[in-house]
Amino acid sequence: MKFIPHSYQEYAANHILNNPAAGLFLDMGLGKTVTTLTAIDDLLFLGEVNKILVIAPLRVAEDTWSTEIDKWDHLNLKISKVLGSVKERTIALNIDADIYITNRENVDWLVERCFKNWTFDMVVIDELSSFKSSKAKRFRALRKVRPYFKRIVGLTGTPAPNSLIDLWSQLYLLDGGKRLGKTISSYKEQYFTPGNRNQFVVYNWNLKEGAEEAIHNKISDICISMKAEDYLNMPERIDNEININLSDRIINKYKQLEKDLVLELGEDDITAANAAVLTNKLLQMSNGAIYSENHDVVEIHEEKLKALLDIIEAANGKPVLVFYSFKHDFDRIKSFLKSKKVSATGLEDSKDIKKWNEGKIPVLLVHPAGAGHGLNLQYGGNIIVWFGLAWSLELYQQANARLYRQGQKENVIIHHLISKGTVDEDVMRALGSKEINQNTLLEAVKARIQKYKS
Structure with a gap:
């Protein structure tokens, strides 16, 4: 296929060519991969680079980059x-x-094996935000070889989905600490003040006055940001909340579990780890099943399964992409739909992606963490169902962008199955406010403690 770049793609490619360290914060669907490959092709032709390393999420590494190279004639x-x-x-x-x-x-592994003879003179990180933790092994490893890069490109649609704290390690890999400081501590000290804390553990950091603008100004020479709605004539995105009314018997069971778990924790024991355990248990129950202490699956209700079937039947043969949260969700959905003579398939490899885009899979079951970045599923359908919700705004945005992206021809309908009176409502509100962070989860749990103690 002949590549006729949009003006914004030419601008982004030139940004890579003109900046040895370049950050492309491009919204999902703007063609980050082909833009970067076009710039790489030019740099190789000019003799600027010789050997390029691309680091990507597994499914993207397996499929997306090679597919893009095969797709374009140039x-x-x-x-x-x-x-x-x-x-x-x-x-x-x-x-x-x-x-x-x-x-x-x-x-x-790669850094350890190649450290003494590092030959990659250009590195592309696709998805840069997956290096947002300065404590992660992958960040520390890449930091060791950062001085050997002649060029580096960081690609992401969500550089700071939770907080601008997330920017420091990403920018460090781009510029070695020139813009936001050499350490995460100095970055926090300069631009943030501590928010909620439990003794020495700080749960969130608040921006100082004027800090957000100052950070953006610091990085604006090497980072460009583009929103899809500013450049693409996109079809409409329709968000639909489907309220699931649970019976009084189920609601009473849910409230009893919630009360037992909350009171068992106690206010002094609330940490991110056990707050996450609590909310995951409640999310499981709102979906219709829960893992017992023996790891058996205990069925609670089928209300979301019935609602999903209604959506599939109303789609009248159109493919439906379903995001699930837990392994038992996948098993229950597949079994339930099979009993109703509806075929559902999990996403395993690039063959499934191809079949989906050819319209050969009626219902595709995907965990959002397995389809978070780079997968092109927009050619196979326009209907998404969130069977189970998750707290991660980044996963939520990236997962929706598998269908709502460049190349989509139809309006995208995103259904959210919300069990009324459950934690589903908390997650949906948080996603809507775009303020998903550790503190949001902790505050939700603390609110429950006050409810049951009063």
């Missing part, structure tokens, strides 16, 4: 996928190629 790039077993990765590293693609879980 790209004559040879790739090697450094994936799989240690033996397979080692063989892939020894293949003569222009671009070597690996998944982010292999970064630590």
Whole structure:
């Protein structure tokens, strides 16, 4: 296919060409991959770089980059996928190629193996926000070899989904600490004040007055940000909340579990870890089943399953993409739909992506963490159902962007199944306010404590 770039893609490609360290904070659907590949092709032709490393989420590394290269006529790039077993990765590293693609879980191994003879002079990080933790092994490993990069490109649609705290490590990989400081501590000290805390544990950081603008100004020379609605003539996105009315018997069971778990924690024991355990239990129950202490699945209700079936039947043969939260959700959905003569398939590999986009999968079941970045599913359907909700705003946004992105021809309908009177309502409100962070979850749990203690 002939590539005729949009003006914003030309601008983004030139930004890469003109900046040895470049951040592209491009909204989902703006074609980050083909834009970056076009710039890489030019840099190779000019002799600016010789060997490029692309780090991406696993499914993106397996499928997206190679698919884009095959798709466009102007790209004559040879790739090697450094994936799989240690033996397979080692063989892939020894293949003569222009671009070597690996998944982010292999970064630590790759740096350790190649550190003494680092030959990659350009690194592309696709999805840069997956390096937002300065404590993660992948960040520390890449930090060791950062001085050897002649060029680096960071791609993401959500650089700071939770807080501008998330920007520091990402910018450090781009510029070595020139703009936001050499340490996360100095960054926090300069731009933030501590928010809620439990002794020495700070749950959230509040921006100082004028800090947000100052941070944006600091990074604006090497980072560009683009929103899809500003550049694309996108179809309409329709968000629909479907309220699930649970019976009094189920609601009473839910409230009893909520009360037992909350009171068992106690206010002094509320941490991010056990607050997450509590809310996950409640989310499971609102979906219709819960894991027992013996890891057995205890069925509670089928109300969301029935609502899902209604949506599938109303779609009248159109494919439906379903996001689920827990393993028992997947099993229950598949079993329930099978009993109703409806075929549902999980997303396993690139073959499933191809079949979906060809309209050969009526119902595709996907965990949002497995389809968070880079997967092009917009050609196979326009209907999304959130069977189970999650607290992560980043996963929520990225998952929806699998259908609501460039190339989608129809209005995208996003159904959210909300069990009334449950934690589903809290999550939906938080997603709507775009303020998902650790503090949101903690405050939700603390509110429950006050309710049951009063």
